[in-house]
Amino acid sequence: MEEVNDDFRQRIYALVAQIPKGRVMTYGQLAALAGSPYAARIVGGIAHWGDPDLPWQRVVMKDGSLAPGYPGGTAGHAEALRVEGVAINDEFKIENMAERLWRPPHPDQNSLL
DNA sequence: ATGCTGACAGGAG
DNA sequence: ACTCCTGCCAGCA
Numbered sequence: 001m002e003e004v005n006d007d008f009r010q011r012i013y014a015l016v017a018q019i020p021k022g023r024v025m026t027y028g029q030l031a032a033l034a035g036s037p038y039a040a041r042i043v044g045g046i047a048h049w050g051d052p053d054l055p056w057q058r059v060v061m062k063d064g065s066l067a068p069g070y071p072g073g074t075a076g077h078a079e080a081l082r083v084e085g086v087a088i089n090d091e092f093k094i095e096n097m098a099e100r101l102w103r104p105p106h107p108d109q110n111s112l113l
Numbered sequence: 114a115t116g117c118t119g120a121c122a123g124g125a126g
Numbered sequence: 127a128c129t130c131c132t133g134c135c136a137g138c139a
Contacts, residue, residue, distance in 0.1 A: 008135095008136070009136085009137090026121085026122090027120075027121050027122085028121065028122060031121085031135090036134090036135065036136080037122095037134095038121090038122085038133075038134045038135065039121090039134070039135045039136065040121040040122060040134085040135090041118090041119055041120085041121045041122085041134075041135070041136085042119085042121090042134090042135055042136045042137070043120085043121080043136095044119065044120035044121060045118085045119060045120075045135095045136070045137055045138085046120095046136085046137080047120050048119085048120055048137095049137070049138080056120080059120080060120095061120085061121065061122085062121080062122065062123095063121095063122090066120090067120035068120060069119085069120035070120060077120085116138105116139095117137105117138090117139090118136105118137090118138080118139100119135105119136100119137090119138105121133105121134095122132105122133090122134090123131105123132090123133090124130105124131085124132085124133105125129105125130085125131080125132100126128105126129085126130080126131100
């Protein structure tokens, strides 16, 4: 039953790995999708200690701010996102955050349009 | 096994 | 608009 903990991390990996280039997801959203809406901080922890091969640069704060613990600081994170095609303001915040936010596909919802 | 920490989020001043 | 405080939960030592 405790596998939920283990799954939590696994789900975060899966979700992050599925984030399309040019899109971003918030820690809280990832946590919620993983099963714990209040474990946003944990996602940050996993991002720091988790698999470095995953595109953690696409994981940002709900406010559109970038991760302070990212290699190189917010500046490094901003630059990484610019490469992804994401526009970053001089305030190191994502422009049109709502549009950049990636919404994971529904399990069995047929996309009709 | 326990405690402290933290790449967050939300509410209040 | 910005800053400060609180809550929350898994990971790490």
